[in-house]
Amino acid sequence: MKLTLKIWRQANASEKGALKTYELDGVSSDMSFLEMLDLLNEQLLHNDEEPVAFDSDCREGICGMCSLMINGEAHGPEVTTTCQLHMRSFKDGDTITIEPWRATSFPIVKDLIVDRSAFDRIIQNGGYISANTGSAPEANSVPAPRDKAMRAFNTATCIGCGACVAACPNGSASLFLGAKITHLGELPQGQPERYSRVQSMVGQHDAEGFGGCTNIGECAAACPKEIPLDVISQLNKDLRKSMILG
Amino acid sequence: MRAVATTTLIKGARSTRSTIALKLLMAASGIVFILFVLVHMYGNLKAFSGELAYNEYAEHLRTFGEPYLPYGGLLWILRVVLLGSLVAHVGSAVALSMRAHAQRPVKYAVKKNKASSLSSRTMRWGAVALLLFVVWHLLQFTIVKINVGAGGQAAEVTENPFRLLTAAFQPEQWWMVVIYLLAMLALAFHLHHGTFSAIQTLGFTNTAESRARARVAGWVVAIVVAGGFSLVPLFTVFGVIS
Ligand code: HEM
Numbered sequence A: 001m002k003l004t005l006k007i008w009r010q011a012n013a014s015e016k017g018a019l020k021t022y023e024l025d026g027v028s029s030d031m032s033f034l035e036m037l038d039l040l041n042e043q044l045l046h047n048d049e050e051p052v053a054f055d056s057d058c059r060e061g062i063c064g065m066c067s068l069m070i071n072g073e074a075h076g077p078e079v080t081t082t083c084q085l086h087m088r089s090f091k092d093g094d095t096i097t098i099e100p101w102r103a104t105s106f107p108i109v110k111d112l113i114v115d116r117s118a119f120d121r122i123i124q125n126g127g128y129i130s131a132n133t134g135s136a137p138e139a140n141s142v143p144a145p146r147d148k149a150m151r152a153f154n155t156a157t158c159i160g161c162g163a164c165v166a167a168c169p170n171g172s173a174s175l176f177l178g179a180k181i182t183h184l185g186e187l188p189q190g191q192p193e194r195y196s197r198v199q200s201m202v203g204q205h206d207a208e209g210f211g212g213c214t215n216i217g218e219c220a221a222a223c224p225k226e227i228p229l230d231v232i233s234q235l236n237k238d239l240r241k242s243m244i245l246g
Numbered sequence B: 001m002r003a004v005a006t007t008t009l010i011k012g013a014r015s016t017r018s019t020i021a022l023k024l025l026m027a028a029s030g031i032v033f034i035l036f037v038l039v040h041m042y043g044n045l046k047a048f049s050g051e052l053a054y055n056e057y058a059e060h061l062r063t064f065g066e067p068y069l070p071y072g073g074l075l076w077i078l079r080v081v082l083l084g085s086l087v088a089h090v091g092s093a094v095a096l097s098m099r100a101h102a103q104r105p106v107k108y109a110v111k112k113n114k115a116s117s118l119s120s121r122t123m124r125w126g127a128v129a130l131l132l133f134v135v136w137h138l139l140q141f142t143i144v145k146i147n148v149g150a151g152g153q154a155a156e157v158t159e160n161p162f163r164l165l166t167a168a169f170q171p172e173q174w175w176m177v178v179i180y181l182l183a184m185l186a187l188a189f190h191l192h193h194g195t196f197s198a199i200q201t202l203g204f205t206n207t208a209e210s211r212a213r214a215r216v217a218g219w220v221v222a223i224v225v226a227g228g229f230s231l232v233p234l235f236t237v238f239g240v241i242s
């Protein structure tokens, strides 16, 4: 199929960017979205033009490296990551607008690549369980109730891709934060640090400049891992409790 | 655009200084408003019982708690609480809006709304409309007592709560009815999302079921409050209340 692509081109963090239009022919519906961009880059290289810079790593939907705002939807029209999106979701003759995640806390490095290290710092500031290393403990020595274990497991599927921030009109990272807080807070091992964790992670979130949540739900609709909105309620609840418990 | 993001880890973050604390303040002050508008709406419905009952109720609000409270004491307590809530509510709204704008200085060329309700996306502009309405409403019925209808600024109208009310919504001033109905539409929108949002901000929507219930609460509060308030201007302009 033949596509018209409108792609955000920006030489570096300080340069101003703009949307540039490209025509691309010979796209197969079996290609992944990133393979389609690879095809475009081959064409650009062939014409001695600068290829489009975009992020990817695993290309199997588990690392959270790929991003892209595709026709106004984070990760495009399907509930999956950009790397797992396939061209059969588009039609011959379509115009596709591709933009980077837009948030001041995710500064653009080049073209469609943004720097998401703000998320790493949120994790560094409490997004873990401190445990003694050594030989692995016996699996059933700390029993976890099944529903709590399931909730922890489901929220642990967050891959830190940043689609929630990209889709949020406030640029809030509450869904990401809520996923981590719920994941670690539901486990018995997460209890000792539960309330100090929520304080330092929220503190880091705010210091990075992410916006406040208005509970509108665009994040959960964009999340490739279907993290539900209730993790934001859990986040709010834990923070509220931490104010009283210190 | 900021090229380098924060690179340091924050130590000793204070939860009371966080964006979530601001939201909790908004939710708490919003709930004060919801309780107030519910009582206020109920009070207005006394207009259906006629001039005597309505004015008696207005007077009762002023003599309430006497002799422990001075004349009008309850109203002054309410005014202080409401004004404090307004400062907290609007203050946090402004602070959070500014954060949101700073976070997205470059807009998307194409952006789809997939899950958010219209009411959730109109909270800020709708709130500005509400604020303007509240200013006018207070000037009209409390601070200046502006009679836009027959009788002008004569004391027998402005000092009679029932006549001040009914004079405002006569057919000659149909536009006043329109202003009030539009304001109630704005209030319904604000409450539809606001009620749900406050419940979630307080952390009471930890399951899909409780979230669905909170959404229903948003509909109920919006319809009861805005619908209840709309009855009085409507039934006055159509001559039922006179
Ligand atoms: C008069 C000026 C007002 C302004 C400027 C204002 C502004 C706002 C804004 C910007 C929000 C945040 C929207 C969001 O988080 O999605 C909000 C939330 C809210 N407002 Fe208002 N509002 C006003 C009046 C009212 C009134 C009269 C009520 C109730 C009758 C009310 C109840 C609420 C509630 C319950 C929330 C939800 C709080 C939360 O998200 O946790 N507001 N308001």
Ligand code: SF4
Binding pocket: A157, A158, A159, A160, A161, A162, A163, A164, A165, A175, A176, A179, A219, A222, A223, A224, A225, A226, A227
């Ligand atoms: S919550 Fe979902 S959208 Fe947000 S970072 Fe995690 S996986 Fe990505």
Ligand code: FES
Binding pocket: A055, A056, A057, A058, A059, A060, A061, A062, A063, A064, A065, A066, A081, A082, A083, A084
């Ligand atoms: S490249 Fe790893 S999730 Fe898309």
